[in-house]
Amino acid sequence: MRVSVLGGGTIGSAAAEALNSSGHEVTVTRRSAAKLEKLENLGIRTMSDNIVAAQEAEIILMVLKPLDTLFLLEKIGDHTRGKIVISLAAALSTSKIKSLIPDSKVVRAMTNVAARVGGGYTVYSSDDLSESEEGVVSRLLNSFGKTEKVEERYMDALTAMSGSGPAYIFTIIEAMVYAGLKVGLPRELALRSSYQTILGSAKLVAEGNSHVSELRDLVTTPGGVTIDALYELENSGIRTAFMRAIEAATNKARKISEEIDRKGTQNG
Ligand SMILES: NC(=O)c1ccc[n+]([C@@H]2O[C@H](COP(=O)([O-])OP(=O)(O)OC[C@H]3O[C@@H](n4cnc5c(N)ncnc54)[C@H](OP(=O)(O)O)[C@@H]3O)[C@@H](O)[C@H]2O)c1
Structure with a gap:
């Protein structure tokens, strides 16, 4: 076309x-x-x-x-x-x-x-x-x-979720790279191990055979390594941080949308 x-x-x-x-x-x-x-x-x-x-x-x-x-x-x-x-x-x-x-x-x-x-x-x-x-x-x-x-009523929320979403994921990748550097990984290896893990995990979720919580339980053994990391993440309020962030972005999209609907261009 x-x-x-x-x-x-x-x-x-x-x-x-x-x-x-x-x-x-x-x-x-x-x-x-x-x-x-x-x-x-x-x-x-x-x-x-x-x-x-x-x-x-x-x-x-x-x-x-x-x-x-x-x-x-x-x-x-x-x-x-x-x-x-x-x-x-x-x-x-x-x-x-x-x-x-x-x-x-x-x-x-x-x-x-x-x-x-x-x-x-x-x-x-x-x-x-x-x-x-x-x-x-x-x-x-x-x-x-x-x-x-x-x-259409979902559009502002989706703007915040998937339109802006890559910025959140890039932030996570960067944060993981810094974490890798902190524990002594070479920079490139830290970067690859970060984004490949995100790619693979997303693929598992996208296949849709298991609930996200089930997948997380699968890799969280009692008294193991992962639970110590999850403890720190939960303690830092990561979930509420995402909820607040995406709610703020949705509200911003709604506000801009309302302003445009109210004013728009001089003629429109
Ligand atoms: N960036 C993202 O991640 C993202 C994600 C989801 C949605 N969006 C949406 O996608 C839209 C574009 O975003 P963007 O990031 O691509 O913005 P951008 O990089 O600023 O691109 C907008 C382009 O429009 C051109 N432009 C402005 N007036 C024009 C005119 N009269 N005729 C022809 N071209 C004109 C500008 O080039 P000149 O100045 O040379 O004309 C500019 O290159 C936005 O509405 C944004 O909300 C962006």
Whole structure:
């Protein structure tokens, strides 16, 4: 399909690369198009003209900050009629987008930075799609990794959980590396042992044959090594730290969303 990615920043570039690899005909825009040289070298068309990119696309992906998305929708609205427009902006409701492009098929989606390596987790919601369009959208988003359709009311929480989630996991990896250094491991070995353990543990959970608590019990022998570490972690309040963190991020996403719904752009 001819897909235009408007906003070739961190996530937009990752999305463009993934879509290009899965055989789509991709155009990417940003105002400083010269910064898209890496994508250009991969054979992806780059430009700064959003109108041309929107006109020529069958599907449009908006990968800009929420307010930039609104400003741009006001400009390209005449060229999105009848097309599927997927917004990846955090905290931008479908109804707000629809108010600017009522004749387009609007999809609100949230991915994460792991889309760069095909390991993204993307959730989306839309009431506008036919069954076949639903297939087109989920196949397209599957280029980033795993995709799931969800109710829009979960979007702010999912923004906090999986959109921002890689930042929490990077923090854990870094903390484990420091711990490894503290007990005398070489830096690279500490890094590998940290992320490989996270990859393998996630794989076990994803296979879904056992509950997370069962898996943890499996490796926690009475009077053994692991329970001493778990004791320290529980004592540091790790669970409540995560609950507080994700609740704070959800509240922030809700607040931004409410502000945008209330004010938005001058015209929108
Ligand atoms: N980063 C994450 O981990 C993450 C995760 C989940 C969701 N998101 C969401 O994804 C969206 C993009 O995030 P990001 O991290 O990729 O941001 P980013 O790196 O700042 O990318 C946004 C891009 O939009 C471009 N842009 C701004 N105005 C434009 C216009 N009028 N026409 C064309 N391009 C324009 C900017 O480039 P120029 O200045 O050159 O135009 C910039 O490269 C945000 O809404 C964010 O909430 C991000």
